Amino acid sequence: MKYAYYPGCSLHSTASDYQQSIDSVFKKLSIELEEIEGWTCCGASAAHVSDVLLPLALPAKDLLKAEKMGLEVVAPCAACYNRMRQANHKLRENAALRRKVNQILQADYQARVKVRHISDVVVNEYGLEAIARLLEKDLKGMKVVCYYGCLSARPQKIVAFDDAVYPSYLDRLIRTLGGESIEWPFKTECCGGSFSVSKKEVVLKLTHDLLEMAKNLGAEAIVVDCPLCQFNLDFRQEEVEKQSGAHFALPIIYFTQLLGLCLGLRSDALGLKKLNVDPFALLERKNLQI
Amino acid sequence: MKIVLNDQARVFSAQISKMIGQNIDGCYQCGKCTAGCPVAYTMEIPPHEIIRLVQLGREEEALASHTIWLCASCETCTSRCPKNIDVAAVMDALRVLAFRQGRTDVEKQITLFHKLFLQVVRRFGRVNDLRLMGKYNLLTLNPLKDWRLGQKLFSKGKLRLTSPQVKGLKEFQEILQRVQASEREES
Numbered sequence: 001m002k003y004a005y006y007p008g009c010s011l012h013s014t015a016s017d018y019q020q021s022i023d024s025v026f027k028k029l030s031i032e033l034e035e036i037e038g039w040t041c042c043g044a045s046a047a048h049v050s051d052v053l054l055p056l057a058l059p060a061k062d063l064l065k066a067e068k069m070g071l072e073v074v075a076p077c078a079a080c081y082n083r084m085r086q087a088n089h090k091l092r093e094n095a096a097l098r099r100k101v102n103q104i105l106q107a108d109y110q111a112r113v114k115v116r117h118i119s120d121v122v123v124n125e126y127g128l129e130a131i132a133r134l135l136e137k138d139l140k141g142m143k144v145v146c147y148y149g150c151l152s153a154r155p156q157k158i159v160a161f162d163d164a165v166y167p168s169y170l171d172r173l174i175r176t177l178g179g180e181s182i183e184w185p186f187k188t189e190c191c192g193g194s195f196s197v198s199k200k201e202v203v204l205k206l207t208h209d210l211l212e213m214a215k216n217l218g219a220e221a222i223v224v225d226c227p228l229c230q231f232n233l234d235f236r237q238e239e240v241e242k243q244s245g246a247h248f249a250l251p252i253i254y255f256t257q258l259l260g261l262c263l264g265l266r267s268d269a270l271g272l273k274k275l276n277v278d279p280f281a282l283l284e285r286k287n288l289q290i
Numbered sequence: 291m292k293i294v295l296n297d298q299a300r301v302f303s304a305q306i307s308k309m310i311g312q313n314i315d316g317c318y319q320c321g322k323c324t325a326g327c328p329v330a331y332t333m334e335i336p337p338h339e340i341i342r343l344v345q346l347g348r349e350e351e352a353l354a355s356h357t358i359w360l361c362a363s364c365e366t367c368t369s370r371c372p373k374n375i376d377v378a379a380v381m382d383a384l385r386v387l388a389f390r391q392g393r394t395d396v397e398k399q400i401t402l403f404h405k406l407f408l409q410v411v412r413r414f415g416r417v418n419d420l421r422l423m424g425k426y427n428l429l430t431l432n433p434l435k436d437w438r439l440g441q442k443l444f445s446k447g448k449l450r451l452t453s454p455q456v457k458g459l460k461e462f463q464e465i466l467q468r469v470q471a472s473e474r475e476e477s
Binding site for chain 1: 309328329332360364365378397399400402403411417418419439442456458462468472473476
């Protein structure tokens with residue numbers, strides 16, 4: 001298996017732990033990721049609110065490169081994934097926009113390159129049965145909630161690769177790893193995304209509600225596959241606690257980090273030390289510390 | 291209040307309909323978008339009323355609202371609309387028009403963040419968190435905002451001090467110049 005890889009800006013900075021765990025897990029699974037050379041920002045949440053053509057041209061520029069590589073694209077960041085899928089969709093549907101963007105790119109991009117979310121590749125393409133055969137450890141006794149957020153679920157027809165209201169792909173993975181994933185109503189609620197900086201009070205409220213629900217249901221950690229969700233829930237958690245007087249201490253762990261541990265990989269190869277809310281007490285209780 | 295739906299009033303709704311590729315008159319004001327909106331509690335005009343303002347050609351009120359900037363683009367509204375109106379796309383269209391008209395004062399910090407984000411991308415090809423945050427804090431006159439968070443990120447190895455070196459940056463910047471030229475023609 002081989003894919004064109006679009007890491008996205010977060011994976012080189014605030015989500016470098018996610019990147020580390022992806023590198024280690026994909027090596028173990030023998031899935032090859034070839035980074036798109038000279039990739040640039042997808043425009044994230046800024047381009048589509050500012051311009052009509054920019055949020056199309058930015059992803060198209062790199063998707064064009066992937067087309068030349070002859071590979072499907074894998075994106076680990078839900079925002080990049082969403083922007084690329086939306087750009088592809090618009091360019092396929094609207095010939096006039098496609099013409100304009102192709103003039104800008106001085107190319108002939110037909111928007112046919114398939115963009116996959118990294119979880120989709122792991123769970124649906126590589127498959128849970130194949131993963132089950134490789135497990136060296138398990139998550140026995142670990143109770144988690146899986147949090148999917150907005151950007152890999154909506155808009156449904158363009159980005160969803162599972163049920164868009166109540167997805168279960170991460171839950172199924174956690175159960176394959178022997179853990180207990182708790183059903184909860186906030187799987188695809190919003191964390192506030194990019195307002196973390198420019199409208200922090202919104203993020204503090206939305207993440208508070210998520211953390212509170214998870215805690216009340218007995219979760220010991222929240223499993224995520226989006227760097228924005230991870231950042232808001234993890235690095236803003238202390239402030240949320242201070243503001244609300246609640247005590248959550250909930251580690252926010254990337255699915256690739258838990259998968260890696262169960263595949264027998266060492267915690268330092270999975271970037272677990274980079275999480276803000278310390279996951280090691282929990283991992284030790286579940287005999288997962290290496 | 292008396293509202294006259296004359297040709298003038300229809301110009302604005304037609305413009306938005308064109309931008310979203312749908313007829314916005316399809317909205318029958320059920321309010322489902324507002325009911326599901328996670329940030330509606332912060333808005334002075336809820337999402338379904340913004341749609342109504344557009345239908346009625348009340349451009350001034352729509353573009354001057356806080357609502358358009360407070361939309362988090364979670365797309366819950368779009369996914370739940372019984373008439374399949376892309377409400378999130380309407381918010382984008384209104385924001386694009388507001389930006390074109392320089393009407394960004396209503397939510398200064400949110401609009402500044404978007405602007406600086408794209409400035410950094412234009413210059414480096416990728417986001418550089420340190421530079422983005424530094425500039426944002428400087429321009430919002432709050433240099434110590436998130437100082438502790440920054441320290442924490444740095445100690446975790448999650449902040450890069452150097453700017454990313456992107457191969458083909460010059461070609462990328464040329465593409466962005468052509469985007470800007472094309473956008474100018476558009477507006």
